[in-house]
Amino acid sequence: MVAQMIPLLGLAIPTPVLVLVLGGVLAPFMGLVAKRSRFMLREFWAIFVTALSLYSVYQLYLQVEASAGHVLVVSSWGQNPPFSGCFEVDMLGVFMAGSITFLGVLVAIYSTSYMERETRLTEFYTLFLFLLAGLVGVTMAGDFFTLFIFWELMSISSYVLVAFLKQNWGPLEAGFKYFVMSATGSAFLLFSMAFLYGMVGSLNFASFAVAFPNMDITPWMVMLFAFLLVGFGVKAAVFPLHTWLPDAHPEAPSPVSALLSGVVIETGLYGLTRVLFLVFDPGFFKFPIAVLAFLTMTVGNLTALRQKDLKRLLAYSSIAQIGYMLVGLAAGTAYGVMGLLLHVFNHSLMKGVAFLSAGSLIHHAETRDIDELRGIGRAMPLTSLTLVVAMLGLGGIPPLNGFISKFILFNSAIGTGLIWLTVAGVLNSTLSMGYYLIVIRNLLAKPEEDHGVHEAPLPMLVVTLFMVVLIIVFGVWPQPAIQVADKAALGLVENVAEYISAIFTP
Amino acid sequence: MRLQSIGYETVIGLLVVAGLALSFTWISLTVEFPYHEDDPGTQLVPTEPYKEIAPAVSRFMWESRGQDIALQSFVIFASVMCCLAMLKEEAPEQ
Amino acid sequence: MITQLSVVLVFIFLQFLIGLGCLTMKRDMVRLLIGVEILFNAANLCFIALSSNVTGFVDPLPQTIVMMAIVLDGSVIAVGLAIVINAYKHYGTLDIRRLMRLKW
Secondary structure, X not given: OOOOEOOEOOEOOEHHXXXXXXXXXXXXXXXXXXXXXXXOXXXXXXXXXXXXXXXXXHHHHHHHHHOHHHEEEEOOOOOOHHHOOOEEEEHHHHHHHHHHHHHHHHHHHHHHHHOOOOOOHHHHXXXXXXXXXXXXXXXXXXXXXXXXXXXXXXXXXXXXXXXXXXXXXXXXXXXXXXXXXHHHHHHHHHHHHHHHHHHHOOOEHHHHHHHHHHOOOOHHHHHHHHHHHHHHHHHHOOHHHOOOHHHHHHHOOHHHHHHHHHHHHHHHHHHHHXXXXXXXXXXXXXXXXXXXXXXXXHHHHHHHOOOOEHHHHHHHXXXXXXXXXXXXXXXXXXXXXXXXXXXXXXXXHHHHHHHHHHHHHHHHHOOOEOOOOOOHHHHOHHHHHHHHHHHHHHXXXXXXXXXXXXXXXXXXXXXXXXXXHHHHHHHHHHHHHHHHHHHHXXXXXXXXXXXOOOOOOHHHHXXXXXXXXXXXXXXXXXXXXXXXXXXXXXXXXXXXXHHHHOOOOO | OOOOOOOHHHXXXXXXXXXXXXXXXXXXXXXXXXXXXXXXXXXXXXXXXXHHHHHHHHHXXXXXXXXXXXXXXXXXXXXXXXXXXXXXOOOOOO | OOOHHHHHHHHHHHXXXXXXXXXXXXXXXXXXXXXXXXXXXXXXXXXXXXHOOOOOEEOHHHHHHHHHHHHXXXXXXXXXXXXXXHHHHHHOOOEHHHXXXXXX
């Protein structure tokens, strides 16, 4: 199977996107069949499609690795790239797509037993597959409008997945707030696209890389920077625009929360990174992004200290982790971006485990309050162990993988002269262990009455244990992840010439 | 709108909007927009035969942006599934 | 120097600010959706204004982008209205100041 494109009626798009989109289109038919028979056809279809997309991302990685210049351009019907939409797959896109589909497979296996008593399961799995399709499409897009189409696909799937449990008032209020803020962000993104078009003449990323290094800083460029920051920053939860996140992540169903915290906000950060590095010079955005990183970290950590709701505490901790990733973006070097990408992968694993095992605990105990979950570690020992390991990893304890990526991020900030940011980052990391230890103490305390061991159902348990094993393995032996992240970061920051020449070959 | 019922949020909102409006107007009237210099003859459509603009634009759209139009159909499908998910009333399956 | 493009851009910015003002100052949920729609339309107008800048020629690329962007934001507003319908069933009112139960 040619991994790069499958010419389906002449439409050539990269295989992971095609697999996920076709899986999403065929999922309602699986739902119709599953209603007649008593077989769990929808869940197996979702697991099959996501596993197939993970395999095709791996094949695409091998193909990008083997091609000259490490960039592949995919466009269909013989369209000419500077004026038409195209997909440009480089190592950065493959890295993000691998992270997304990997978490997608695990969440699909988890949600077979979490969501089994809910209604409208056909729509849930269809929108789940469309969310993954939109995410992978954003990371592989080579043209800004193609990115916008997949951005909207991802966004509308996530609005409804947040508001999915519509019997209660909480998801609807959170979903509406998330909808208004995110739709406003999309409008800002469209506006910045208009400015970019006016300044360059086409919307291709390679044309930006050709035309922008020669432009000097006018007030229009500053306005463009502000609009891009708002447009991508609403989805990536940077400081003043993060207020939708503490409402939306707890109220969503737990598998959807894991996907939202694990990959959706990182895809917003990917968009910001890609466009900022192609359009602006790193010295221009170093100071504003550093200030935003500091504010995001501090606000996230300080507000998490007051939380009494377990999932809301994890949501504020996601905001703080986005702050750490912005430190890598503020550094502006390939080393900083490598730290950012490695932290994206590690955070998707750790926050994914945290939300999934918190979902198992809440599924059993029917409450989200930390004080009421006191002593549940005796009733569900393995699940509490996974939550404890995930929280230690998020705080940055050495043998786990969170330590390695945080070390690279703060080290890169020193290298470019932002020493105050490194000090603030280390202090914030220490502060975050404060609230993680409160939760760990509550989990491991002695309960009033002892009900015996009543562990989570098998799919939920197996997924969380597997991810914890991966956290420990990547903490002790991070070399494979570091190598791929290094190639991805070099492809973005240094080898822009190959990115340009893949489209503008004479 | 009675005068006592205008809260402080409305006043702050109006001030921010007025400030932004003045600064945007100032910027866009003093600094010229850096429009790109294009090499004519690439894909610009001449305005002279007025009835020919629309067929030329639609030919451009299908030739150059056909892939995006095909992918947009999936967005429409996804929004139909979203509305179904939000508006369906189903009893829980036992 | 004041060109035709700068005057049109001033009016597009004013429409953008009207959309933002509608989002911050109105308290009815459907009016917030209308504010989002005004913002999307301002961005589309900006594309159209930039397409007719060269005298004697029309640039077809922004016009095709506008045609696709109209479809996309129409579907976004449709999903938003579905959420508003369900929120109305729970709260009994469309007033967004009543949706303040999730705090801190």
